[in-house]
Amino acid sequence: MKQRPGNTKADEQAINIIIAAVKSxxxxxxxxxxxxxxxLQYKTVKKHQLLLKEGEVSRNVYFLVSGFFRMYYIxxxxxxxxxxxTDQHNFLVDFQSFLxxxxxxxxxxxxxxxxxxxxPYRDIQDAYASSPAWNNFGRLMAxxxxxxxxxxxxxxxxxxxxERYLHLLKTKPELFEKVSQFHLSSYMGVKPESLSRLRKRLLKK
Amino acid sequence: MKQRPGNTKADEQAINIIIAAVKSxxxxxxxxxxxxxxxLQYKTVKKHQLLLKEGEVSRNVYFLVSGFFRMYYIxxxxxxxxxxxTDQHNFLVDFQSFLxxxxxxxxxxxxxxxxxxxxPYRDIQDAYASSPAWNNFGRLMAxxxxxxxxxxxxxxxxxxxxERYLHLLKTKPELFEKVSQFHLSSYMGVKPESLSRLRKRLLKK
DNA sequence: GGGAAACGTTGACGTTGGTTAAGAAATGAA
DNA sequence: TTCATTTCTTAACCAACGTCAACGTTTCCC
Incomplete structure (x- = not known):
């Protein structure tokens, strides 16, 4: 793993996690x-920090060892x-900007x-070109x-x-533990007030 | 190209079209x-015929030499x-079922x-396994x-x-020539009556 | 601990999409 | 051509979401 200036140090544990994720x-x-x-480069990010901003080109794929991210739009x-x-142990990429x-x-x-x-993008493209297994990985990831x-x-x-609310409750219960109603509402495509009312309506039933 | 029973015959022209599409x-x-x-197997389909039905597994990727398809859900x-x-000269696949x-x-x-x-699915998987170029193609298609x-x-x-209506008008004008308002409405996520009203509203502006 | 910010709920009101129904217009098939 | 089907439009009514605003609660951060 590259230890560039700014890189903090990854422990054995973190490396094992990404290897397992890739192999899966x-x-x-x-x-x-x-x-x-x-x-691989290792990086830590504080709560509320931005990994990417609107207008920037996504030059990397990330793998989340720990933490929780949201991708949003204004x-x-x-x-x-x-x-x-995106929850920990998952890859994280603005696929559109990256591709x-x-x-x-x-x-x-x-x-x-x-x-x-x-x-980094450049290194991944090189891996695609030099290794069929990585090309295969790229295809499966896409x-x-x-x-x-x-x-x-x-x-x-x-x-x-x-129906979206009930569907999310059933298929992604973790979300409700990690994400506030406020943030969930825009993910569902409604306003916070509507989600609040919707929940009230459902309780009556 | 395989000439199996039931296969009609593809002309030179059709083969050139798919080769160009793949190379692009x-x-x-x-x-x-x-x-x-x-x-490759060649096939013709009459208007209103179904290539795939709900509940069937999509066992093929198709390439549309000519014609126009809709993928719908009940x-x-x-x-x-x-x-x-899907318009002609494009690949056509229920990617979810196929994958x-x-x-x-x-x-x-x-x-x-x-x-x-x-x-056929089986042949494509074989091509992925035997040819890095096909694996690369599969990744790019995904x-x-x-x-x-x-x-x-x-x-x-x-x-x-x-906004969706105006956006489609701008980005996919061909759709409006090939698809009725009725079929367009469900693509936009509204009822036909609503699309009709929406258009009337826009005309007034 | 205390003030600020973010979040959640409620109410009133307007807008818009869904529903139902009916009929006109266009299209397709016999 | 003619009849049937599909598509398009309109109307009336209802339910639900958006908006604006107020207020209480929780969480965050210094």
Whole structure:
């Protein structure tokens, strides 16, 4: 792992976590893992710090060793709209900005102190070019993210706010522990007041 | 190209179209193209015919040489909800069902007589395994489909129906030529009556 | 601990989309 | 051509979300 200026030190534990996460996505030989360890950079981020701002190009894929992030967008009226939440032990990337290397529409904010690994765009493209296993990993990761996004479209397209709430309760109960009603509401595509009323309505039933 | 029973015959022209489409997504050597031609099957479909039904597993990727398809879903109330439209010279796949080989939620219907190429799941997985170029292609296709879907989420999440209509007019004018207002409405996430009213409202401005 | 900020709830009111129903217009098939 | 089907529009009514505002509660941070 690169120890560049500004890099804090990753412990054994953190490295084992990312190796397990990668292997759970695609099979990897020792050499392929070495390739990854050589490009990893370790970083810590304080609560409320931003990893990415609107207008910046996402030049990295991140892996969240610990902490919790939200990806949000600021709409025409200046409201923050939460687009996605990412929990620890997951990869974290503005896939759109990363893939086409264009400025992002999003902000990435740490909602808790976080530790993460940084995988620079350039190094990942090199890995794709030099290792079939990494290319395979890239394909699986894209497919994986596609499926996640697909779930979101289905929720927004096929369900009304009440159904979305019940669906999230059932499929992502963790969210309700980590995220305030306020932040959840924009993720659901409604205003905080509407979520509050919706919950009241459901309680009556 | 395999000439199995039931396969009609593809002409030179159709083969050139798919080769061009593949090369526009990822660079391919002659050998890689041969690999594809060896697994291609040619098929024609009449207007209103279904390529896939809810509950079936999507066992193929298709390439649309000519014609126009809609992918739709039937909601709890029995309404057909259009999820995606695919025009000629594009790949056509229920990515979710295809990736995990689980039953699809969707129907694929030809809205015009169509000619297409069929690429079976098994053969594609073999191509991924045997050719890095195909793995690369698979990754790029997944990324490409991701970006398309992402556009859709942004539209549904960040815009109200009126904004969605104006946005589609600007970004996908072809849709308005090929698709009736009726079919467009469910794609936009509203009822036909609402789209009609919305258009009337806009005309007044 | 205390003040500020963020969050949650409620009310009143306007707007808009859903629902139902009906009929006109366009399209398609026999 | 003619009949049936699909699509489009309009109307009336209702339910639900957005907006604005007020206020209580919780959390955060110095």
């Amino acid at each position: 996505i695609a099979p990897m030989s020792g050499t392929d893992i070495e390739l990854m360890l050589a490009i 709409d025409f009226d200046g409201n923050e709209i939460n687009y996605r939440f 086409i290397q264009k400025p992002s529409h999003f902000y990435w904010e740490a909602m808790q102190d976080a530790e993460l690994f940084v995988l 497919e994986h993210v596609y499926l996640q996004l697909n779930e979101r479209v289905e929720m927004l397209l096929f369900m009304n706010p009440e | 997504i990822a660079p391919m050597s002659g050998t890689d193209i041969e690999l594809m031609l060896a697994i 909601d709890f109330d029995g309404n057909e909800i259009n999820y995606r439209f 995990i080989q689980k039953p699809s939620h969707f129907y694929w219907e030809a809205m015009q007589d169509a000619e297409l190429f069929v690429l 990324e490409h489909v991701y970006l398309q879907l992402n556009e859709r989420v942004e539209m549904l999440l960040f815009m109200n129906p009126e």
